[in-house]
Amino acid sequence: MSYKNCPNCEKKMDGLLTSRHILSESTTTIINSFHSPKSEAYCNSCGINIIAEKKVLVDSAKASLMSEIETLIGAIPIITIQQPIKWDYRILGLISAQSISGTGFLSELSGSWADFTGGQSSTLANKVSSGEDICKKKLRLTCALHGGNAIIGTDIDYSEVGGGKGMLMVCMAGTAVNVKLNNEDFDSKTERLELLASKVKELNALPNLNHSEYYS
Template sequence: MLTLVGQKGEYFVAACDCAKQHSVRLADTTETPSGYSFAPIICDCGAKHVMSRGKTVHPAEIERLAVETKSKSVLVVSLPAAYGYQVLQHFDLISCEIVLGTGFLSEWNAAVADFWGTRSDRFEGKLAQAKALAIKELKIKAVEVGANAIIGADIDYHSVSTNLLMVVVTGTPVVLELS
C-alpha cells in the first residue's frame, strides 16, 4: 500500500510497502461511473498503486478498476458471429443472473397501470436497470477470461415471485480480429 506523506507542488511524497519514500506524480485522474475518482501511480520500486482523494486503494482494487474499464470496449452481439470480424478463439459459455426486488412503489404503480391498461414506468425502469447491470457483469466476465467480444448473447426475463424480477444474460466470449 502507498501512504501519502506530503505534497511538494504537483508531486506527492509517499511511503511504499518497500519502506522507502518516493516522489510520485499522479497521472490523469479517471472517474468511474459511480463517481469514484482515482489516479494510477507507479513507484520507483515498480509497485503499482492508486491514489484517491489523498487515500490509498489496495492493488486488488486497481485490478478490478482496470478490468471494469477494459470491459466497456467489449462488443456484445446476439448473432452467432460478428460480421466483419474473424473469431480467433472461443471460450466456454458465460452467464450472469441479476435478481432485483421491485419494491412497494413499483408494485403499486404496476397495479394502477394494470387497472388502466397503461405502461408501468417503474417496472420498466427496474427491468432496464437489471438488464444493464447483467450486461455490464457479463462483459467483465468476458474480459476476465481473455475475450474482447461476446457472440450469441441472449437475454431472458423471469418473474421469480410477485416482488422479484430476474434477468439472465448468456453468451459466448470470443477473441475477435477485424477481417
C-alpha cells in the same frame, strides 16, 4: 529434511515455549517466487509474516487493476448474432450473468395501476433496464477475465422468482470470444480493448495468496 533452526530467520524449531514448524515445499516455492533473498525453507513464524505482507500489496494491486478493468469493459461488444461476418475469432466458452431485484410495494402498485389503465409502468421498466445493465456489466467483466474481447450469440430472459414475492430476475448468456482486432468493426475500440487485455494479463500474473494451506 529436519531443521534445528529455520533456514530463513534462524530461530530454533523446537523448545518448551515454541511451536514452530517448517512450511510445506509448495509454500516455500510460492514465497521464493516473490521474496528475496530466497531460502531453502521457511518456518511458520517468518514465512506467514512474509506472505501476509505480500498479500496486502497484492490485494491493493488487484483492487487497482480491477478498477481500471471495469472502466474499460464497456468497449466489449455484446451482440446476438451467432457468427458475425468477417470476424476472425477464437471461442472461449459460454458465460452468463444474473440480476435479482425486488420490485417493491410501490412498484407493484404502479404496475397494477398501469395494468388497470392500459398504460405503462415507468417504475417497473426502470427496474428491468437496471437489471439489464447489471447483467451486461457482469457479462463483460467475465468475458474480459477469461481473455475475451467480444460476446456473441447473446440471449436475455426475464422471470419472476421468490414465489410471488415480487422478485425480478434478469438472465443473460452468451459466448465469450477473442477477436483479432484488425477488423474495421473494432477500429474505434482497438486501443481500449488492447489496454484491457494488458490489464487482465497483469491481474492474472499476480500471485494468489488466499489459500489457507500457505499458512499451515
